[in-house]
Amino acid sequence: MKTKFISPATVKRLPRYYRYVLQLEKQGIKKVSSKELANTLDFTASQVRQDFCQFGSVGQQGYGYDISILKETLLNILGLNREYDVVIVGAGNIGKAVANYPGFKNDGFKIKAIFDVEPGKLKNYDIKMIEDLTSYVETENVDIAVLAVPMDVAQDVATIIEKSGIKAIWNFSAVDINVSEDTIVENIFMSDSLYILSYMIDKKQ
Amino acid sequence: MKTKFISPATVKRLPRYYRYVLQLEKQGIKKVSSKELANTLDFTASQVRQDFCQFGSVGQQGYGYDISILKETLLNILGLNREYDVVIVGAGNIGKAVANYPGFKNDGFKIKAIFDVEPGKLKNYDIKMIEDLTSYVETENVDIAVLAVPMDVAQDVATIIEKSGIKAIWNFSAVDINVSEDTIVENIFMSDSLYILSYMIDKKQ
DNA sequence: TAGATTGTTAATCGATTAACAATC
DNA sequence: TAGATTGTTAATCGATTAACAATC
Numbered sequence: 048m049k050t051k052f053i054s055p056a057t058v059k060r061l062p063r064y065y066r067y068v069l070q071l072e073k074q075g076i077k078k079v080s081s082k083e084l085a086n087t088l089d090f091t092a093s094q095v096r097q098d099f100c101q102f103g104s105v106g107q108q109g110y111g112y113d114i115s116i117l118k119e120t121l122l123n124i125l126g127l128n129r130e131y132d133v134v135i136v137g138a139g140n141i142g143k144a145v146a147n148y149p150g151f152k153n154d155g156f157k158i159k160a161i162f163d164v165e166p167g168k169l170k171n172y173d174i175k176m177i178e179d180l181t182s183y184v185e186t187e188n189v190d191i192a193v194l195a196v197p198m199d200v201a202q203d204v205a206t207i208i209e210k211s212g213i214k215a216i217w218n219f220s221a222v223d224i225n226v227s228e229d230t231i232v233e234n235i236f237m238s239d240s241l242y243i244l245s246y247m248i249d250k251k252q
Numbered sequence: 253m254k255t256k257f258i259s260p261a262t263v264k265r266l267p268r269y270y271r272y273v274l275q276l277e278k279q280g281i282k283k284v285s286s287k288e289l290a291n292t293l294d295f296t297a298s299q300v301r302q303d304f305c306q307f308g309s310v311g312q313q314g315y316g317y318d319i320s321i322l323k324e325t326l327l328n329i330l331g332l333n334r335e336y337d338v339v340i341v342g343a344g345n346i347g348k349a350v351a352n353y354p355g356f357k358n359d360g361f362k363i364k365a366i367f368d369v370e371p372g373k374l375k376n377y378d379i380k381m382i383e384d385l386t387s388y389v390e391t392e393n394v395d396i397a398v399l400a401v402p403m404d405v406a407q408d409v410a411t412i413i414e415k416s417g418i419k420a421i422w423n424f425s426a427v428d429i430n431v432s433e434d435t436i437v438e439n440i441f442m443s444d445s446l447y448i449l450s451y452m453i454d455k456k457q
Numbered sequence: 458t459a460g461a462t463t464g465t466t467a468a469t470c471g472a473t474t475a476a477c478a479a480t481c
Numbered sequence: 482t483a484g485a486t487t488g489t490t491a492a493t494c495g496a497t498t499a500a501c502a503a504t505c
Contacts, residue, residue: 054471054472055471055472056471056472056473057472058448058451059448061447061448061451062441062443062444062447062448063428063441063444065447066427066443066444067428080485080486080487081486081487082486087428088428091473091474092486093473093474093475093476094472094473094474096486096487096488096489097472097473097474097488097489099487099488100487100488100489104487104488106486106487106488107480107481107486107487108479108480108481108485108486108487108488109480109481109484109485109486109487110481110485110486110487111485111486111487112487124451125447125450125451125454126450126451126453126454126455127447127450129454131450131453139349139352140345140348140349140352140353141349143345143348143349144345144346144348144349145442147344147345148345148442150426150442150443151446154443154446154447156446156450190453191449191453214453214456215449215452215453217445217446217449221355222271223268223272223292223293229456231449231452231453231456233445233446233448233449233452234445235440235442235445236267236268237350237353237355237440238267238271238355238359239267239268239271240422240438240439240440241356241359241361241422241438242266242267242270242330242332242359243263243264243266243267243438244396244420244422244436244438245330245331245332245336245361246263246266246329246330246331247420247436247438248331248336248395248396248419248420248436249330249331249334250331251419251434251436259495259496260495260496261495261496261497262496285461285462285463286462286463287462296497296498297462298497298498298499298500299496299497299498301462301463301464301465302464302465302496302497302498304463304464305463305464305465309463309464311462311463311464312462312463312504312505313461313462313463313464313503313504313505314460314461314462314463314504314505315461315462315463315505316461316462316463317463
């Protein structure tokens, strides 16, 4: 499946296509045109066709795109055709929010354990100690670590995660973390988003 | 201040510059070169100079950029030189996380009230009923509404927010919301970020 | 002064838009 | 078949990179 090169600009749009196609499928809709997609998602029809063209022909001239084919294609490209084992590191507000996020499980992300500096319980998990993360990873498979600790310890904990052998970090910690080239980091910088919002408010006035 | 046009690509980078410059200031550092900035932030030195050039000369040849001037400039451009009155709509996990997010207050975002469908208490706020939002906005100034409700009611609540006269929405609700042209929406789509992460994991294998 | 580094122009690269033949 | 809509090429636009004179 992952044969062709997909441009970065297109990759960024894939999740939005996928989410919208899921929604259409739920509504029982069978096909969609590039024009309809473009209208809803605020892209252009050209852009949609250029994007879809990158992963080979998924549409039919005169008809449009078949929802179930499109969904399957996007799901495969995004790597959502498998399960991911996840640990949450940091059981504060963000860690809790992620643990309770319903979409998480539906998409195949399975929370295996939660770590913190304080023992306790979260959902139906006994919170484990961060110092036990390394030994945990020795016996259990972990694909993704959710980094949800305070910013002053984020780098240290990131280093622990990296050394433990976990290859992907979903970083909520509000600081850029330095890890080796082959560790994948995807950031949620809430403050950056808020700054963009205040920029836009300010610009309008 | 907001005289020159700043390109969208540059705008997206502004929060990262700002965050890093704050960090340097805290460390007592007085100047920084485009090269140093580029190394840390994974931009290129050319890019940094092109970006900064857009808001007029803030550097000095042979020296670099003065941290305090740079910080002040970025702060002004981002609109962080004032306070914003914020209401949180939805007191679930995400609403709680935002309410407790420490950076929030430091940056001048002031939580004035929290709304939900269930009464209760969060931090030191008595949770108000969502149906009272409109009357609340009639007497109180609100610049930003944080939309943190379940996805199935997100559009309805967004419409209530919009009709109440609030002009900016920080949307955590995992669905695209439709509002009028002059309402500013900034989205945090956690699932999109997660999909990009699984895409990158899958691509590497 | 000499070295360093900006500010800015020009060249390159990538992404978006426009257009239309192919074809369902 | 006729109408609709894709797939794809070519044109345009915007962003990044390279280069270097200006100058601190």
